[in-house]
Amino acid sequence: xxxxxxxxxxxxxxxxxxxxxxxxxxxxxxxxxxxxxxxxxxxxxxxxxxxxxxxxxxxxxxxxxxxxxxxxxxxxxxxxxxxxxxxxxxxxxxxxxxxxxxxxxxxxxxxxxx
Amino acid sequence: xxxxxxxxxxxxxxxxxxxxxxxxxxxxxxxxxxxxxxxxxxxxxxxxxxxxxxxxxxxxxxxxxxxxxxxxxxxxxxxxxxxxxxxxxxxxxxxxxxxxxxxxxxxxxxxxxxxxxxxxxxxxxxxxxxxxxxxxxxxxxxxxxxxxxxxxxxxxxxxxxxxxxxxxxxxxxxxxxxxxxxxxxxxxxxxxxxxxxxxxxxxxxxxxxxxxxxxxxxxxxxxxxxxxxxxxxxxxxxxxxxxxxxxxxxxxxxxxxxxxxxxxxxxxxxxxxxxxxxxxxxxxxxxxxxxxxxxxxxxxxxxxxxxxxxxxxxxxxxxxxxxxxxxxxxxxxxxxxxxxxxxxxxxxxxxxxxxxxxxxxxxxxxxxxxxxxxxxxxxxxxxxxxxxxxxxxxxxxxxxxxxxxxxxxxxxxxxxxxxxxxxxxxxxxxxxxxxxxxxxxxxxxxxxxxxxxxxxxxxxxxxxxxxxxxxxxxxxxxxxxxxxxxxxxxxxxxxxxxxxxxxxxxxxxxxxxxxxxxxxxxxxxxxxxxxxxxxxxxxxxxxxxxxx
Numbered sequence: 001x002x003x004x005x006x007x008x009x010x011x012x013x014x015x016x017x018x019x020x021x022x023x024x025x026x027x028x029x030x031x032x033x034x035x036x037x038x039x040x041x042x043x044x045x046x047x048x049x050x051x052x053x054x055x056x057x058x059x060x061x062x063x064x065x066x067x068x069x070x071x072x073x074x075x076x077x078x079x080x081x082x083x084x085x086x087x088x089x090x091x092x093x094x095x096x097x098x099x100x101x102x103x104x105x106x107x108x109x110x111x112x113x114x
Numbered sequence: 115x116x117x118x119x120x121x122x123x124x125x126x127x128x129x130x131x132x133x134x135x136x137x138x139x140x141x142x143x144x145x146x147x148x149x150x151x152x153x154x155x156x157x158x159x160x161x162x163x164x165x166x167x168x169x170x171x172x173x174x175x176x177x178x179x180x181x182x183x184x185x186x187x188x189x190x191x192x193x194x195x196x197x198x199x200x201x202x203x204x205x206x207x208x209x210x211x212x213x214x215x216x217x218x219x220x221x222x223x224x225x226x227x228x229x230x231x232x233x234x235x236x237x238x239x240x241x242x243x244x245x246x247x248x249x250x251x252x253x254x255x256x257x258x259x260x261x262x263x264x265x266x267x268x269x270x271x272x273x274x275x276x277x278x279x280x281x282x283x284x285x286x287x288x289x290x291x292x293x294x295x296x297x298x299x300x301x302x303x304x305x306x307x308x309x310x311x312x313x314x315x316x317x318x319x320x321x322x323x324x325x326x327x328x329x330x331x332x333x334x335x336x337x338x339x340x341x342x343x344x345x346x347x348x349x350x351x352x353x354x355x356x357x358x359x360x361x362x363x364x365x366x367x368x369x370x371x372x373x374x375x376x377x378x379x380x381x382x383x384x385x386x387x388x389x390x391x392x393x394x395x396x397x398x399x400x401x402x403x404x405x406x407x408x409x410x411x412x413x414x415x416x417x418x419x420x421x422x423x424x425x426x427x428x429x430x431x432x433x434x435x436x437x438x439x440x441x442x443x444x445x446x447x448x449x450x451x452x453x454x455x456x457x458x459x460x461x462x463x464x465x466x467x468x469x470x471x472x473x474x475x476x477x478x479x480x481x482x483x484x485x486x487x488x489x490x491x492x493x494x495x496x497x498x499x500x501x502x503x504x505x506x507x508x509x510x511x512x513x514x515x516x517x518x519x520x521x522x523x524x525x526x527x528x529x530x531x532x533x534x535x536x537x538x539x540x541x542x543x544x545x546x547x548x549x550x551x552x553x554x555x556x557x558x559x560x561x562x563x564x565x566x567x568x569x570x571x572x573x574x575x576x577x578x579x580x581x582x583x584x585x586x587x588x589x590x591x592x593x594x595x596x597x598x599x600x601x602x603x604x605x606x607x608x609x610x611x612x613x614x615x616x617x618x619x620x621x622x623x624x625x626x627x628x629x630x631x632x633x634x635x636x637x638x639x640x641x642x643x644x645x646x647x648x649x650x651x652x653x654x655x656x657x658x659x660x661x662x
Contacts, residue, residue, distance in 0.1 A: 031287050035299050 028091075028098030036088070037096045044081035056080050059103035060110035067104055071097045160410020167405045168360060179314040186312075188304045190289070191282050192258030192266055195311055199267045207265050209373040215256060216265070218246060220378075227497050234497035234571070238444060238510050238532040238584040239330035242498065242545035244570040250549035254325040258282075269324070270317045274310035281307050319345050319355065322364045334440045338482055338528035339592035343437035351436060353594050367400040376400075379493050379589060402426040416603070425489070425523035427591050429601045433481045434528060434590050439464050443477035444532035447581035450558045457558070472548075472555040474533075484526030484590050486613055490515035493587075498573055501541050504582040508536070508543070511586050517619050524616065526590040534584040535564065539576030544568060 037055055045053040056079060062070070070078065071093065076085045088096070103111035157165075179185060184198045200207050210216055219230035229235050232246040243251040252260035256269040259279050268278060281303050288300035327333060327342050334341030349356030354366070368377045402410075406426070411417045417429070434440070449472060452458065457471035466478045492514040502508045515522030536543045546563035547553040547570060554563035560579065568575040606613045607623030620627060 031284055032295065032299065035284070035302070 028094035028096075030095070030099045030102050033092075033095030033097070033099030036092050037099060040079070040081055040084040040088070044084050047083070049081060049083075058111065059100045059107075060105045062100070062104055063106045064101050064104040067097065067100045156412075158410060158412045158415070160406035163407055163410075164405040168362075168366075173316070175315070180312045182312070186308060188301075189282070189307050189311065190285060190304075192278060193264045195278070195307075196258070196264050196267060198311070203267075206267070206373065210256075210265055212372075213374045214378055215373075215375065216262075218243070218255070227499055229495050229497065234499055235495050236498050236510060236543050236545060238530060238534045238586045239336060239441075240548060241446075241534060241543075242567070242571070244545055244547060244567050247570045248547060248549050248553070254328075268310065268314075270321050271314050272310060272321070273315045273318070274313040276306055276310040278307065278310060281310075316363065316365050318363050322368075330441065332441075334435060334438045336441075336530075337588050337592075338434035338440040338484075339431070339588075339590045341435070341438040341440065344592060347437075347593075349596060351593060353596055355592075369400055379491065422520075423517075423523060425525045427589075427594070428484075428486060428524050428526050430594050430597075431484065431526055431590050431592075432595055432599055432601050433483055434526075434593050435480050435482050436593060436595075437480075439466055439478040439480045440482065440528065441466075441476055442479045442482065442528075442530060443475070444473070444530070444534075445475040445581075446535055447474065447533045449474035449554070450560070452558075471558065482528065483612065485529050486524050486526055486616060487513045487587075488515035488517060488519070488522045488616070489513040489525035489527075489589065490519050490522040496543065498543050498545050498571060500543075502536060502543060502582065504536055504538075504541065504580065507531075507583045507585050508534070509587075510534075510543070510584050513587060513589070524613065528588045528590055530586045530588070532584050532586075533581040535560065535579050536582045537576050538578040538580045540574060542573070543582070544575060544579060545571050545573070 038053075041050065041055045042053050044050050050056070059067075069075075076082075079085055101107070103109055182202070184201050187194075187198070189195050189198075196207070214220060214230065217230070218232035219228050220233065223229035223233070227234055231243050231251070234245075236242045240251070242248070246252060246255070246262065249260055252262065255262060256266050258264050258266045266278070272278075285300050285303050285307070288296040288303070291297075323340070323342065323345050326337070326340050327344065329336035329340075334343075343351060344355060346357050347355050349359040354360050354362045365375075368375050370376070402425075403421075408421045409418045410421070410426070420429075448469070451469075451471055458469075459467050459471070460469040462468035462478070464478060464480070467473075467476060468478075469475050490513075494509075494512050494514055496502070496508065496510045513525065513527065515525075534543065535546060544564045545567040546560065547567035548555050548563065550556075550566075552562070552566055554560065557563065561577070564575055564579055565577075601612070604623065605611055607621065609624060611624055613621060613624065
């Protein structure tokens with residue numbers, strides 16, 4: 001009986017986590033996310049913090065699970081350009097996550113920022 | 115007595131030098147090779163001439179595209195950009211559509227067995243484009259959105275990194291969304307597009323390299339002398355293109371007439387005339403001789419006597435793939451394996467893939483020593499219509515030329531080997547469909563992919579296939595090393611030198627001709643005897659005179 005309850009609980013947690021991830025990824029606008037993400041670095045470059053206008057990390061630099069961890073824990077320091085990241089709204093962050101998650105290394109369409 | 119000792123010393127010295135001389139037969143060669151490496155104060159004529167031909171490095175244009183009003187519009191598609199280009203450059207599209215860059219076929223070849231990517235040619239990399247029906251191959255076709263409809267002028271002339279195909283897809287997406295944010299982003303992208311469309315120039319190394327560095331589906335896969343390291347090379351990698359030297363763009367040598375870029379190699383030679391720019395300044399292709407003349411070295415240099423038989427590239431490109439590795443082996447027979455039910459990729463040295471489920475096994479090499487063949491500028495390319503002998507290595511391309519042909523030179527090549535699928539019954543190579551939704555890369559089903567691929571090109575397939583050993587050659591002509599690194603004479607003039615496999619002619623240092631050897635040694639022996647008896651005679655005559 002305990003085994004069954006445990007199994008159902010694990011299955012439920014797994015299902016909710018997966019659904020949560022899928023829903024989270026679906027809520028954002030990937031196309032907008034791509035341009036918001038690129039704009040962060042254009043502005044950062046204009047400010048003189050970085051040498052290139054291109055984002056420091058490509059979507060394919062991490063797996064979908066790794067991107068999820070970064071955004072769940074809000075570990076945005078890996079992206080550099082703190083000033084610009086601070087100014088992003090929750091919707092902007094969601095859009096960026098959707099873009100990065102959708103083109104991660106283990107996604108059907110891994111992408112590099114050209 | 116003193117006099118006698120002096121005479122004996124002279125005889126001894128004479129003998130000593132005579133005995134030592136035969137051990138330094140390369141003395142004259144060494145001095146010739148050495149002169150290649152002298153400083154610039156005393157330059158070789160070919161070098162002086164080349165410097166004269168290229169002394170004006172300044173680029174100039176007769177127009178500034180930013181000032182053209184027709185380019186100041188909110189473009190919504192690639193086709194609109196092309197229309198704007200053609201508004202001024204009215205003949206450009208008609209010209210370009212007749213070139214091999216657009217047709218991907220060699221119109222000089224036999225129409226029944228049409229050579230070229232979109233023709234019937236095959237290779238041992240991704241095998242075939244299925245006559246341009248495999249869409250992934252069209253990524254490198256200079257049309258918008260990988261379609262062979264409207265020319266994308268910016269593929270070759272754009273000086274901005276913006277991916278315009280992606281930009282137009284996104285503009286359309288944002289315009290369709292119609293919310294304020296999306297419309298604003300669409301405007302921003304359109305501004306970027308406008309900037310890109312106004313940033314126009316002659317093709318740079320980067321423009322040409324976007325396809326030619328990545329031939330075969332990746333960096334340095336096909337050509338051993340063209341990869342991303344050539345986008346911004348230093349002089350050590352290429353003396354002509356080095357950004358710390360002449361900084362040549364590809365167009366410096368690959369000249370253009372009616373948008374036909376010189377230099378392609380198929381069934382007909384890229385150039386039949388070997389002229390210097392002094393003889394004719396409108397030659398269709400710049401070759402080494404065009405700037406360096408056919409006597410490029412100093413007059414006493416033995417290398418000048420080689421230019422009618424040995425291509426400059428043979429000595430001046432000692433190795434290729436000197437920065438990035440190049441693919442040397444592709445075994446399709448190993449494709450199709452899975453790990454845990456999934457397709458996978460294994461990486462090896464230089465983080466290059468050594469196995470891919472969808473493509474098979476690869477081998478990569480760096481600092482590769484070329485192989486050498488007689489080459490008259492033409493290639494014999496295999497097509498999927500040709501009958502093969504699978505018992506031998508199938509030469510999917512091979513250089514044409516021979517020692518008897520006055521236009522042939524000994525030329526360096528990369529040879530890419532592999533195992534490639536063929537029809538066991540019809541004895542022809544097959545053209546599996548690869549990237550399409552029903553292609554091998556999705557299904558890992560050889561039978562189905564070959565059936566569909568052969569249907570696409572209208573060729574029969576017996577249903578039985580195997581894998582034949584194959585080879586494919588590429589002439590090596592880029593990555594010209596500094597003169598200090600050019601090959602020394604003994605690299606080839608030796609028994610097991612680089613030209614050991616080239617037969618049909620006598621080569622000093624490599625070959626032995628018995629009669630000539632006997633004759634030579636007899637002459638040396640006779641000379642020794644002559645010297646000895648002459649010295650002996652003088653010795654006795656002088657002593658006799660003193661006694662008198």
